[in-house]
Amino acid sequence: xxxxxxxxxxxxxxxxxxxxxxxxxxxxxxxxxxxxxxxxxxxxxxxxxxxxxxxxxxxxxxxxxxxxxxxxxxxxxxxxxxxxxxxxxxxxxxxxxxxxxxxxxxxxxxxxxxxxxxxxxxxxxxxxxxxxxxxxxxxxxxxxxxxxxxxxxxxxxxxxxxxxxxxxxxxxxxxxxxxxxxxxxxxxxxxxxxxxxxxxxxxxxxxxxxxxxxxxxxxxxxxxxxxxxxxxxxxxxxxxxxxxxxxxxxxxxxxxxxxxxxxxxxxxxxxxxxxxxxxxxxxxxxxxxxxxxxxxxxxxxxx
Amino acid sequence: xxxxxxxxxxxxxxxxxxxxxxxxxxxxxxxxxxxxxxxxxxxxxxxxxxxxxxxxxxxxxxxxxxxxxxxxxxxxxxxxxxxxxxxxxxxxxxxxxxxxxxxxxxxxxxxxxxxxxxxxxxxxxxxxxxxxxxxxxxxxxxxxxxxxxxxxxxxxxxxxxxxxxxxxxxxxxxxxxxxxxxxxxxxxxxxxxxxxxxxxxxxxxxxxxxxxxxxxxxxxxxxxxxxxxxxxxxxxxxxxxxxxxxxxxxxxxxxxxxxxxxxxxxxxxxxxxxxxxxxxxxxxxxxxxxxxxxxxxxxxxxxxxxxxxxxxxxxxxxxxxxxxxxxxxxxxxxxxxxxxxxxxxxxxxxxxxxxxxxxxxxxxxx
Numbered sequence: 001x002x003x004x005x006x007x008x009x010x011x012x013x014x015x016x017x018x019x020x021x022x023x024x025x026x027x028x029x030x031x032x033x034x035x036x037x038x039x040x041x042x043x044x045x046x047x048x049x050x051x052x053x054x055x056x057x058x059x060x061x062x063x064x065x066x067x068x069x070x071x072x073x074x075x076x077x078x079x080x081x082x083x084x085x086x087x088x089x090x091x092x093x094x095x096x097x098x099x100x101x102x103x104x105x106x107x108x109x110x111x112x113x114x115x116x117x118x119x120x121x122x123x124x125x126x127x128x129x130x131x132x133x134x135x136x137x138x139x140x141x142x143x144x145x146x147x148x149x150x151x152x153x154x155x156x157x158x159x160x161x162x163x164x165x166x167x168x169x170x171x172x173x174x175x176x177x178x179x180x181x182x183x184x185x186x187x188x189x190x191x192x193x194x195x196x197x198x199x200x201x202x203x204x205x206x207x208x209x210x211x212x213x214x215x216x217x218x219x220x221x222x223x224x225x226x227x228x229x230x231x232x233x234x235x236x237x238x239x240x241x242x243x244x245x246x247x248x249x250x251x252x253x254x255x256x257x258x259x260x261x262x263x264x265x266x267x268x269x270x271x272x273x274x275x276x277x278x279x280x281x282x283x284x285x286x287x288x289x290x291x292x293x294x295x296x297x298x299x300x301x302x303x
Numbered sequence: 304x305x306x307x308x309x310x311x312x313x314x315x316x317x318x319x320x321x322x323x324x325x326x327x328x329x330x331x332x333x334x335x336x337x338x339x340x341x342x343x344x345x346x347x348x349x350x351x352x353x354x355x356x357x358x359x360x361x362x363x364x365x366x367x368x369x370x371x372x373x374x375x376x377x378x379x380x381x382x383x384x385x386x387x388x389x390x391x392x393x394x395x396x397x398x399x400x401x402x403x404x405x406x407x408x409x410x411x412x413x414x415x416x417x418x419x420x421x422x423x424x425x426x427x428x429x430x431x432x433x434x435x436x437x438x439x440x441x442x443x444x445x446x447x448x449x450x451x452x453x454x455x456x457x458x459x460x461x462x463x464x465x466x467x468x469x470x471x472x473x474x475x476x477x478x479x480x481x482x483x484x485x486x487x488x489x490x491x492x493x494x495x496x497x498x499x500x501x502x503x504x505x506x507x508x509x510x511x512x513x514x515x516x517x518x519x520x521x522x523x524x525x526x527x528x529x530x531x532x533x534x535x536x537x538x539x540x541x542x543x544x545x546x547x548x549x550x551x552x553x554x555x556x557x558x559x560x561x562x563x564x565x566x567x568x569x570x571x572x573x574x575x576x577x578x579x580x581x582x583x584x585x586x587x588x589x590x591x592x593x594x595x596x597x598x599x600x601x602x603x604x605x606x607x608x609x610x611x612x613x614x615x616x617x618x619x620x621x622x623x624x625x626x627x628x629x630x631x632x633x634x635x636x637x638x639x640x641x642x643x644x645x646x647x648x649x650x651x652x653x654x655x656x657x658x659x660x661x662x663x664x665x666x667x668x669x
Contacts (some may be wrong), residue, residue: 194388202378202402
């Protein structure tokens with residue numbers, strides 16, 4: 001019989017118990033993420049071709065990394081990626097934020113329009129690539145068809161370096177503007193209404209209201225959206241792979257596509273791994289920046 | 304310049320009418336508190352004056368100008384919100400100067416006015432802090448500072464003290480009263496707390512279900528409430544209401560379960576003119592007394608038997624939760640700090656302090 005007046009038995013937690021409980025999750029993370037990364041790094045130290053025995057592959061040490069620093073093709077694909085990132089993200093941020101500001105008010109039909117508007121985000125990237133490849137097609141594409149109706153000569157969209165770059169930028173904007181839009185509209189709708197009213201009483205006109213009150217208050221959300229897009233730009237692969245395959249020449253060869261082509265077109269798996277290590281470092285740096293930028297809701301809680 | 308005036312103002316949200324019809328005049332330089340239970344339309348009224356909510360009908364005048372359809376910034380008003388509504392991304396001086404900067408005032412003038420307001424509110428050392436680094440009371444002061452630097456014609460307050468703890472609230476009440484004396488501006492203050500209304504207002508507007516019940520000075524609404532709602536809302540603890548019948552012919556009495564009290568000549572005359580016999584009497588807790596301490600048995604003081612359930616000692620007085628027959632009443636009795644706990648028995652009630660209401664309409668009989 002338990003004595004009710006006895007002190008309750010203390011539940012002691014062994015110092016290692018918490019680690020035991022997160023072990024399954026950690027194990028999956030290690031198997032799925034850490035192991036492949038380490039494997040890629042290991043692979044980058046060898047010069048290995050698919051179909052040959054890995055044991056026979058010569059060990060090259062850091063030679064791939066040294067080569068990368070002076071490889072014009074790598075530099076070019078980084079430059080393409082940065083240019084691509086600059087144009088897409090700038091335009092996506094501008095369009096996404098503008099649309100969010102326009103559609104933020106609960107007007108009739110806004111929710112329907114919002115749903116339609118985020119559809120591109122839900123389409124598989126491979127399908128997006130196919131859709132736009134046919135739309136941009138020089139002979140059967142709708143884009144040339146409609147341009148022809150207003151008297152513009154048909155263009156070889158995916159065959160010309162400038163136009164192909166325009167095409168991948170355009171497609172990316174079409175696909176990813178909704179992403180900025182939903183994040184920003186969620187941020188705007190979470191703004192406390194009294195602050196917005198206070199700014200109206202303080203005499204802010206329409207653009208002052210947006211520029212001095214609304215946007216600064218969602219600036220951490222904007223920063224997060226920007227960084228997420230930046231990471232995505234470095235990871236983008238499927239759409240460009242299907243749309244242009246990096247061509248013509250290397251005009252649309254983003255870094256990730258460059259890695260893919262190196263690995264599977266030219267069979268330089270070790271070198272491709274070395275470039276992926278660079279890619280991981282870039283993405284890691286950007287992700288770290290997100291963590292530093294902090295939780296966007298943290299600031300909200302104590303307004 | 305003639306204060307703030309609402310003329311035939313009506314407000315409905317879709318099918319729901321919040322304010323059926325309202326005429327109200329706030330004199331220039333007056334401190335008016337609009338008080339009522341939540342959902343009575345007091346905040347809506349204030350927001351219509353601010354221009355944050357359009358009227359459904361009627362007109363609003365501020366300083367003699369028809370501002371019914373003017374945006375908030377053209378109304379020469381400043382407003383303090385319940386949540387303070389400070390801009391989180393600006394420091395204190397940025398918050399206080401925002402309106403002036405938007406208006407394009409010269410930098411020196413902006414600085415000067417922020418400095419003066421900050422001194423008035425003892426915020427000088429916090430000018431470069433962000434709102435999140437301030438305590439609740441300091442944020443409240445910044446919100447007021449933001450209103451003060453505007454030097455607006457009319458100040459609007461929407462339950463500005465309800466997020467503060469009790470002690471800070473009473474301090475801020477005093478500061479607000481001082482501020483009003485200094486600035487001499489028209490101030491309209493909305494609250495559900497009748498103590499705030501009683502302590503600060505020049506005049507009180509009591510609202511219920513969108514309708515103004517009574518407008519008057521704190522003394523008016525406490526001493527001569529026009530109906531049962533006002534009588535019950537103003538005063539703390541609130542008035543006791545007991546069902547009663549008018550009896551007798553000359554020198555009327557009110558009789559109910561457990562009491563039979565003579566009316567004083569004034570009420571007796573009023574009740575004679577009143578046709579209905581079914582009434583409700585109102586007894587304020589603070590008007591009960593015991594013989595010897597505050598009360599003397601005379602024609603003025605009527606004896607009432609109270610069955611005391613709990614006697615709470617609160618210093619110089621005791622607070623009774625009691626019954627008259629089976630009806631619960633509260634009484635607050637001054638007996639001095641050394642008194643023994645009060646017990647059931649005969650208590651006195653000052654018949655000059657009794658209120659009489661028609662049972663059906665709830666209107667005061669006086």
